[in-house]
Amino acid sequence: MQNSHSISRIAILISGSGSNLQAIIDHQKLHSDLYEIALVISNKADAYGLVRAQKANIPTMVIEHTHYNDRESFDAKLQQALEEAKIDFIVLAGFMRILTKGFTQHFLGKMINIHPSLLPKYTGLHTHQRALDSSDKEHGLSIHFVTPELDNGPVILQAVVKIDPNETETSLREKVHQQEHIAYPIVIEWFALGRLSFKDNQAWLDQKRLIQPQVLSKTII
Ligand code: GRF
Numbered sequence: 168m169q170n171s172h173s174i175s176r177i178a179i180l181i182s183g184s185g186s187n188l189q190a191i192i193d194h195q196k197l198h199s200d201l202y203e204i205a206l207v208i209s210n211k212a213d214a215y216g217l218v219r220a221q222k223a224n225i226p227t228m229v230i231e232h233t234h235y236n237d238r239e240s241f242d243a244k245l246q247q248a249l250e251e252a253k254i255d256f257i258v259l260a261g262f263m264r265i266l267t268k269g270f271t272q273h274f275l276g277k278m279i280n281i282h283p284s285l286l287p288k289y290t291g292l293h294t295h296q297r298a299l300d301s302s303d304k305e306h307g308l309s310i311h312f313v314t315p316e317l318d319n320g321p322v323i324l325q326a327v328v329k330i331d332p333n334e335t336e337t338s339l340r341e342k343v344h345q346q347e348h349i350a351y352p353i354v355i356e357w358f359a360l361g362r363l364s365f366k367d368n369q370a371w372l373d374q375k376r377l378i379q380p381q382v383l384s385k386t387i388i
Contacts, residue, residue, distance in 0.1 A: 174200065174359070175203070175256055175358065175359045176253055176255050176256075177202050177254065177255065177256045177257075177355065178207070178258070179191060179207050179208075179258045180207075180210075180245075180257065180258070180260065181207060181209050181214055181216035182210055182211050182214055182262050182264070183214050183215065184214075184261065185214065185216020185261065186347075187351050188220065188260050189219050189348075190347070191355060192204065192220070192225070193352075194356070196223075201359040202256075202356075204220075205226065205253070205254060206227070206228060206248070206249070207220035207225050210232045210241075210263075210264055216260075217229070228248055232264055238264075238265070238266075238267050239267055241264070242269065246270060246274075249274075256278070257274055257278040257313075258351070258355060259313065262280075268315040271313055271315045272315060275313075275365065276312060276365030279311065279313060279323070280311055280320070281308060281309070281351055282294070282308065282309050282318050283343050284307070285307045285308075285309060285325055286309040286311060286318060286322055287319070288303075290319065291317070295336045295340045295343065304330055305329060306327075306343060307325055307327040308325065308326050308350060309322045309324075309325045310322070310323050310325075310350060310351060321370040322370065322377075323380060323381065324354050325380045325383065326343075326347075326382070326383035328342040328343055328346060353383075357372060
């Protein structure tokens with residue numbers, strides 16, 4: 168999929184507000200020689216992220232999952248759209264659909280997701296509340312390659328936030344979101360620079376296998 172003769176064409180898949188999308192749009196404006204946001208796809212017509220993309224003159228597409236009988240036919244349509252747009256790399260940014268095994272295999276090593284927890288802790292939903300319920304001292308986010316098993320692909324980068332004694336779900340979500348907006352563009356830049364790859368079911372950075380994920384505060388950008 169990667170086209171070495173031109174800048175990377177990235178697709179961003181969303182379902183909602185798209186604040187991560189916005190952070191990537193802002194980053195791309197500063198690094199337009201590195202990659203292009205060639206397409207934003209939402210499975211929901213009312214996702215505010217679509218407005219953000221349109222304001223930035225990025226092509227958008229709505230593929231409503233409710234119009235498809237099963238996951239396979241929805242994913243087939245998604246795959247067709249991505250291939251027609253000649254996408255090199257897929258960024259899931261709050262895309263709230265479980266993808267089929269076939270789809271994830273097809274794009275293996277070319278699709279990343281951001282998950283609001285320190286994986287392998289708290290796959291799935293309600294991660295902030297679950298961290299609070301467990302009296303964790305720390306929470307955070309993980310950016311990982313997407314593999315067929317939900318939220319279980321090799322982790323590339325994590326960011327850690329401290330949980331304060333009077334923390335609420337809302338305040339914790341906000342803290343994590345702030346770090347997401349810093350972390351996601353970093354990983355996309357690594358990909359666009361050819362520093363990030365996927366091999367032997369592992370994430371690699373600068374030709375070195377990531378035995379442990381990178382951690383944002385310790386990352387030398
Ligand atoms: C983020 O918290 C992300 O970790 C999760 O979905 C949320 C999307 O937020 N996967 P936004 O739409 O980017 O604001």
